[in-house]
Amino acid sequence: MKFVVDRMLGRLVRYLRILGYETDYLDFDDEQLIKRSRKSGAILLTRDGEMAQKAGNYCRVILLRKHEVREQLKELRSRVRLRKKPRESFCPVCGGGLETVPKKSIEREVFFRVFKRQKRFWKCKNCGKIYWRGTHLRALRARLRD
Ligand SMILES: [Zn+2]
Numbered sequence: 784m785k786f787v788v789d790r791m792l793g794r795l796v797r798y799l800r801i802l803g804y805e806t807d808y809l810d811f812d813d814e815q816l817i818k819r820s821r822k823s824g825a826i827l828l829t830r831d832g833e834m835a836q837k838a839g840n841y842c843r844v845i846l847l848r849k850h851e852v853r854e855q856l857k858e859l860r861s862r863v864r865l866r867k868k869p870r871e872s873f874c875p876v877c878g879g880g881l882e883t884v885p886k887k888s889i890e891r892e893v894f895f896r897v898f899k900r901q902k903r904f905w906k907c908k909n910c911g912k913i914y915w916r917g918t919h920l921r922a923l924r925a926r927l928r929d
Pocket of ligand 1: 874875876877878879907908909910911912
């Protein structure tokens, strides 16, 4: 399952990527977003009723009505079956794929105390940002659980 997300759902994007869903978040107009979803077979997520109606003829679309990201996830979950644990993860910032990297290779790229404390590191294949199992990810996952 893949998603294309409209501009009004920026916070949701990060959650979907962490959950391991390939998620496009693009500064596109309605038409381009619809085209993109149709081409890639992604589900289009939007808060815009008009757009949802338009898109319905071309691709699978889910209209979300809530403002709060936690509520949006609930809405989404009532429409599609979301997995609980990611098989792979995508960079919350740019959506690139994350790959595990040898600890030694990123020694100069993270704070020393992080380097010392963490065993596993991931790097975004697209933007190069480095991730580890920090409090941030844990907090996000905890929110996803409830
Ligand atoms: Zn990235």
